[in-house]
Amino acid sequence: MTMNRNISLYETLGGDRSLRLIVEAFYPKVQAHPLLGPLFPEDINPVMEKQHMFLTQFFGGPTLFSDAFGHPMMRARHMPFEITPERAEAWLDCMNRALQEVGIEDELRQFVIERLSGPAHHFVNTPE
């Protein structure tokens, strides 16, 4: 992968279309995961929509999430849920498999997972 520092990770990943494919590959894995599935509502579409908006912004694309919902405060938004270190790892594993499924090349995939690993562990609010 050639890492062009002048373009965003959002663009490097392939922009809006690619972000949608990633989110669409990610949530079925989350729902099927024994540690994660039970935390999520049956109608996953609103969650997918918000995640698309958030990741777009997080990866340096348009600020869709903040424009719609204000300051992300992501740790606070996750407080109603018991997020254990094990669940953070499960979330990252689902994302890793989603990135693989949509064909994101290895080096870029690892870079994306590293970028998400900080927030995922920061959202932990419950011991194992």
Ligand code: HEM
């Ligand atoms: C660490 C493990 C994580 C778990 C177990 C988890 C779980 C959840 C749950 C249960 C919801 C609420 C779904 C609903 O009922 O609406 C949620 C919402 C959300 N999560 Fe996570 N999450 C994790 C990590 C992350 C990470 C790393 C990100 C992004 C970097 C993220 C982004 C979001 C967004 C954007 C929403 C929607 C927030 C809103 O309602 O405004 N989550 N998450």
